[in-house]
Amino acid sequence: MTATGVLAGLGRSVLGPLAALGRIVLxxxxxxxxxxxRPFYMREFLTALLQVGWLSLPVVGLTSIFTGxxxxxxxxxxxxxxxxxxxxxxxxxxxxxxxxxxxLVGLMIAARVTSSIAAExxxxxxxxxxxxxxxxxxxxxxxxxxxxxxxxxxxxPLLVGVGDVIGVMGGFLVSTEQLGFNRASYIxxxxxFLTRPDITSSLIKGAVFGFIATLIGCYYGMNSGRGAxxxxxxxxxxxxxxxxxxxAANFVLTSVMFGS
Amino acid sequence: xxxxxxxxxxxxxxxxxxxxxxxxxxxxxxxVIGGSGTGKxxxxxxxxxxVIPDGGTITLDGQDVTKTDRDAFLARFGMLFQGGALFDSxxxxxxxxxxxxxxxxxxxxxxxxxxxxxKLRRVGLKPATADMFxxxxxxxxxxxxxxxxxxxxxPEIIFFDEPTTxxxxxxxxxxxxxxxEIVREMGATAMTITHDMSSVRAIADNVAMLxxxxxxxxxxxxxxxxxxxxxxxxFIHGRADGPIESVR
Numbered sequence: 001m002t003a004t005g006v007l008a009g010l011g012r013s014v015l016g017p018l019a020a021l022g023r024i025v026l027x028x029x030x031x032x033x034x035x036x037x038r039p040f041y042m043r044e045f046l047t048a049l050l051q052v053g054w055l056s057l058p059v060v061g062l063t064s065i066f067t068g069x070x071x072x073x074x075x076x077x078x079x080x081x082x083x084x085x086x087x088x089x090x091x092x093x094x095x096x097x098x099x100x101x102x103x104l105v106g107l108m109i110a111a112r113v114t115s116s117i118a119a120e121x122x123x124x125x126x127x128x129x130x131x132x133x134x135x136x137x138x139x140x141x142x143x144x145x146x147x148x149x150x151x152x153x154x155x156x157p158l159l160v161g162v163g164d165v166i167g168v169m170g171g172f173l174v175s176t177e178q179l180g181f182n183r184a185s186y187i188x189x190x191x192x193f194l195t196r197p198d199i200t201s202s203l204i205k206g207a208v209f210g211f212i213a214t215l216i217g218c219y220y221g222m223n224s225g226r227g228a229x230x231x232x233x234x235x236x237x238x239x240x241x242x243x244x245x246x247x248a249a250n251f252v253l254t255s256v257m258f259g260s
Numbered sequence: 261x262x263x264x265x266x267x268x269x270x271x272x273x274x275x276x277x278x279x280x281x282x283x284x285x286x287x288x289x290x291x292v293i294g295g296s297g298t299g300k301x302x303x304x305x306x307x308x309x310x311v312i313p314d315g316g317t318i319t320l321d322g323q324d325v326t327k328t329d330r331d332a333f334l335a336r337f338g339m340l341f342q343g344g345a346l347f348d349s350x351x352x353x354x355x356x357x358x359x360x361x362x363x364x365x366x367x368x369x370x371x372x373x374x375x376x377x378x379k380l381r382r383v384g385l386k387p388a389t390a391d392m393f394x395x396x397x398x399x400x401x402x403x404x405x406x407x408x409x410x411x412x413x414x415p416e417i418i419f420f421d422e423p424t425t426x427x428x429x430x431x432x433x434x435x436x437x438x439x440x441e442i443v444r445e446m447g448a449t450a451m452t453i454t455h456d457m458s459s460v461r462a463i464a465d466n467v468a469m470l471x472x473x474x475x476x477x478x479x480x481x482x483x484x485x486x487x488x489x490x491x492x493x494x495f496i497h498g499r500a501d502g503p504i505e506s507v508r
Binding site: 138 | 305308309310331334335337338339341342343345346347348349358359362363409
């Protein structure tokens with residue numbers, strides 16, 4: 001391969017993802033603009049609230065409780081090396097609320113909701129339902145994207161809040177039932193240690209992750225290729241892109257909120 | 261009247277439309293025929309703005325369709341899609357009344373439902389169908405629901421994309437008859453794309469044959485059989501031999 005060929009390949013591999021990111025940013029701007037204009041489809045919004053929020057509760061709860069429990073065991077076992085077993089309540093609390101709660105809920109939403117939105121909208125595109133919406137004088141961005149993205153933005157912080165509480169509960173159960181911690185002092189240490197910025201940062205991360213997860217699902221669905229392969233590809237790419245963007249956004253938000 | 265002048269569309273290296281000139285007078289039924297992949301759907305979607313042409317002009321009653329108010333323009337149209345394109349998550353009556361429950365001509369829910377049931381009855385479906393979901397219906401019933409949705413707001417212009425594809429001959433005949441009756445009683449302008457010759461003879465006032473990105477022949481359906489055009493004759497008689505390559 002010639003030097004120019006290598007350079008061209010390198011250029012393509014850099015410019016391709018940047019161009020994709022640019023298209024996603026433009027789609028996000030179009031969605032936000034559409035959200036500010038009438039009409040607003042309340043029924044679609046309420047359905048999205050149910051799908052994104054309420055029906056995600058079981059998966060969020062199960063993920064959080066097991067993670068909280070495992071975290072307590074890890075901190076206890078690691079802490080023993082330098083006689084720091086007593087900090088389990090504080091580390092579980094800060095670990096779940098600041099980091100694991102929002103990230104795990106974000107990734108669970110990417111797996112459950114982003115995939116479902118991308119597959120649904122891609123199927124609608126393949127079966128000409130999106131074209132049908134246009135011919136019926138309905139803007140697909142307003143009818144399909146805005147309600148879902150708004151639902152994600154509102155409900156995912158609530159899910160993160162629930163996930164945080166359940167995760168801390170998981171740590172509490174393992175610590176008190178298996179590791180011999182006193183219940184009252186565990187709760188007191190947890191409550192005393194957490195500060196308002198810990199909780200606020202968790203909810204802000206949830207809102208951003210909810211926005212990303214739903215927006216990416218809609219974007220890849222709307223830009224799906226043809227046939228079953230197109231739907232499969234859109235779903236796979238949506239989940240991968242949403243997961244990566246959530247983790248990247250988590251790093252940026254953590255740097256901004258706690259970097260100093 | 262819909263008028264297309266030198267309309268072109270290219271996808272990559274595939275020149276689908278190479279300069280289409282076609283006129284559809286108001287109140288008439290135009291059927292566009294042509295082999296699979298010749299750009300019939302692209303032509304129809306170009307008029308609706310679902311596909312943006314690369315060149316040429318499309319006018320509706322003398323006004324360039326790209327320069328008119330889009331909502332007002334689309335409000336004049338109804339469309340029956342090839343696969344029905346019914347919204348899975350909505351009940352049949354909600355599909356039919358979709359336009360009636362949104363936008364400037366919004367009706368109360370009860371009234372919209374009444375109109376939907378009336379339209380369903382018009383296409384031969386029982387009122388009980390109204391509360392079913394599209395997935396519970398057969399292909400023929402879905403086509404009828406699609407037809408009911410296309411006519412629900414009583415549009416001036418109706419497009420039919422392959423209305424009989426995938427249906428048995430009897431159901432095809434039923435759909436063709438329905439389209440003919442409805443277009444006549446509404447006085448609508450109709451444009452149908454199909455390669456089903458029984459549809460052509462049942463629905464068309466005028467026929468246009470699309471081949472190689474151009475309108476190869478156009479004229480009244482009564483003159484179609486007498487045309488000496490070898491492409492048209494090969495197509496309408498379904499012959500493997502002729503100027504149209506059977507392997508494309």
